[in-house]
Amino acid sequence: MNELAITVIGRDRPGIVADVAEVLAQLGANLTDSTMTRLRGHFAMTLICTGPAAAEVEAALAPLAAEGQLLATVRAVTPDGEVPPAGEPYVMAVHGSDRMGIVAAMTRVLVDGGGNVTDLSTRLAGSLYVVLAEVELPAGVADTLVDRLHRTAAELGVEVTLRPADPDLL
Amino acid sequence: MTGPGSGPDAEAYAGLGDWTPESLVVSGEVRAVVSAPHLVLSRAADEVDPTAKETVQLAADLVATMRVSPGCVGLAAPQLGVGARVFAVDVTGHPKAVTVHGTFVLCNARVVEATRWKAGREGCMSVPDLTGDVKRASRLVVEGDLPGTGEPVRLVTDGFEARALQHEIDHCAGLLFLDRVAGAHAVYQRKVYL
Numbered sequence: 001m002n003e004l005a006i007t008v009i010g011r012d013r014p015g016i017v018a019d020v021a022e023v024l025a026q027l028g029a030n031l032t033d034s035t036m037t038r039l040r041g042h043f044a045m046t047l048i049c050t051g052p053a054a055a056e057v058e059a060a061l062a063p064l065a066a067e068g069q070l071l072a073t074v075r076a077v078t079p080d081g082e083v084p085p086a087g088e089p090y091v092m093a094v095h096g097s098d099r100m101g102i103v104a105a106m107t108r109v110l111v112d113g114g115g116n117v118t119d120l121s122t123r124l125a126g127s128l129y130v131v132l133a134e135v136e137l138p139a140g141v142a143d144t145l146v147d148r149l150h151r152t153a154a155e156l157g158v159e160v161t162l163r164p165a166d167p168d169l170l
Numbered sequence: 171m172t173g174p175g176s177g178p179d180a181e182a183y184a185g186l187g188d189w190t191p192e193s194l195v196v197s198g199e200v201r202a203v204v205s206a207p208h209l210v211l212s213r214a215a216d217e218v219d220p221t222a223k224e225t226v227q228l229a230a231d232l233v234a235t236m237r238v239s240p241g242c243v244g245l246a247a248p249q250l251g252v253g254a255r256v257f258a259v260d261v262t263g264h265p266k267a268v269t270v271h272g273t274f275v276l277c278n279a280r281v282v283e284a285t286r287w288k289a290g291r292e293g294c295m296s297v298p299d300l301t302g303d304v305k306r307a308s309r310l311v312v313e314g315d316l317p318g319t320g321e322p323v324r325l326v327t328d329g330f331e332a333r334a335l336q337h338e339i340d341h342c343a344g345l346l347f348l349d350r351v352a353g354a355h356a357v358y359q360r361k362v363y364l
Contacts, residue, residue, distance in 0.1 A: 095348045096207040119354035125299035128206045132354045159212040161349040166305060 001050050003079040004029070004057060010070035012043040020045060020072075023060045027052045048077070086116055087136035089165035092149070096158025098129035106131060106160065109152050113145040114138040129158075134165060183313055183324035186271050191233040191258075194226050194275075194318050198234030201250045203295045206346060208251070211296055214344040215246075215253040220277040220315040225256060229275040229317035232258035236273075242295060244334040246341030249296050255279065256317065257338035259331070266330040276323070279314030279339055281307075290333060292347040293360060301358050302351040306333045 008020055017036060024031055034047035049057075054076045061072040094106050107117055110133070119134040137145065146162050153160040191198070204210060218225045228247055236245040236258050243264055246257035260273040284307030293301040310332035312325045327335065337347065351357055 091351070091353055093349050093351060095346065096212075121354045121357070123300060123357055123359070125297070125359070126205070128297065128299075130300065130348055130357060132348075132351060132357055134354045158207070159344075159349070161345070163350070166352060 001079070002053055003048060003050050003077050004052075004054055005075045005077045006045070006047050006049060006057065006061075006072065008045040008061070008064075008070055008072045009042055012038050012041055013069070016043045016070070017045070019064055020061070023064065024049055024051075024057070027057060027060055029057060050079075085136050087114075087138045088142075089118075090115075090135050090137050090142060090162055091165050092131070092133045092135055092160065092162050094129075094131040094133075094153065094158050094160045096129060096153075096156065097127055098124055099156065102129060102156055102158060103131055105152050105156060106149065107133065109145065109148050110135050110137075113141050113148065115141075115145070183322050186274050186316075186323055186325065189274060189316055189321075189323075191230065191273050191275065194230045194233075196227055196230045198227075198230030198232070200234050200238050201231050203235065203239070203245070203249050204251045205296050205298060206348075208296070210248050210251050210253055211341070211346060212344050213248070213253055215248055215255045215342045217278050218254045218256055220317050220320040225254070225277060226317050228252060228254060228256050229258065229277075232256065232275060233260075233273060236260060239295060243330075244338045245295070246338045248341050248344070255342040257342060259334050259338060261331045261334055264330055268329040269327045269331055271325065271327065271331065274325075275317050276312070276314035276325075277317055277320075279312050279335070279342070281310065281336065281339060282313050282324075283309070283311035284336075285309045289352060291358075292333070292337060294337070294347055296341075297346060297348065299360050300348070301360050302347050303356040304347050304350045305352060306336045308332055310335060312339070 029049040029051035031049045036045040054074045058074045064070050065072050115135045115137045117133050117135050123130045149160045232245050236242045243261045244259040247254040255278045258275045261267040286308040287305050288308045289305045292304045309328050
């Protein structure tokens with residue numbers, strides 16, 4: 001069974017999800033994990049599907065991209081299935097004046113502390129820049145990491161909080 | 171010494187009683203609300219003397235500004251650019267409110283009991299373009315001082331008013347709802363402006 005990583009991005013319009021999903025369904029590609037959202041007027045999809053060969057999907061998506069409004073990439077990947085958590089889940093929130101390099105600097109601190117960012121989103125609202133990251137941290141490093149995050153945030157002129165993610169109780 | 175009767179105990183605290191903003195006597199001025207990223211919103215505010223003239227004026231200004239701001243159910247001094255532990259709350263008439271204490275202002279407020287945590291969507295006048303999902307206690311006990319008399323009060327509340335109080339107490343600690351959202355995808359572009 002082939003596993004494919006597909007990205008589609010383009011100027012938002014009604015019907016992008018339906019169009020792409022229809023192409024995949026017609027090829028017998030089973031859409032497994034996906035995330036789709038609108039970012040500043042661009043609709044972006046990242047998805048994993050199983051089924052046909054990459055070339056076949058690429059060819060089937062080509063007509064959608066032909067008008068130049070959508071960009072689609074298809075890549076075969078090695079199926080790993082669900083990866084068990086490598087640590088304790090935390091949420092990092094960063095906010096402050098927008099400037100270059102906030103995501104780079106803050107995530108570097110997380111990585112250097114042994115963390116693994118598993119989910120991240122950013123929002124720019126006026127001059128306010130917000131970064132929210134879910135990160136798995138090795139047991140016992142959070143306190144040390146908080147100090148490092150605060151130092152880096154201070155250099156960037158932004159605020160940071162790191163909190164344990166709420167466990168799902170049910 | 172920390173023996174019985176030496177510290178603030180439950181008996182030292184009354185409820186809000188007949189307190190209203192009008193008992194401040196001074197009239198409040200509508201002031202500009204500052205938005206993130208403004209440093210005053212990210213710094214822990216200072217304790218205040220609830221009987222000081224400037225605290226009383228600040229309390230009146232908070233109420234006046236809250237009242238002219240559509241949909242505003244609470245406003246903290248840092249949102250007026252003042253690093254003081256003072257905030258106003260009024261959830262009167264809000265469809266989600268159960269317990270309602272009317273309009274009140276608290277100085278140096280702190281949470282003493284918080285239970286029954288529930289997630290809910292929050293916005294903020296200082297973060298006008300975003301909302302976020304935040305878990306807050308839906309049963310809450312807060313202690314603080316009334317501006318003017320300085321009388322210590324204990325407030326027991328729930329639901330929406332409890333959420334508003336926690337949001338404002340956070341402001342006084344230099345925290346925005348953005349610091350408490352549930353995950354990487356728990357912040358949203360605001361769609362509805364009141």
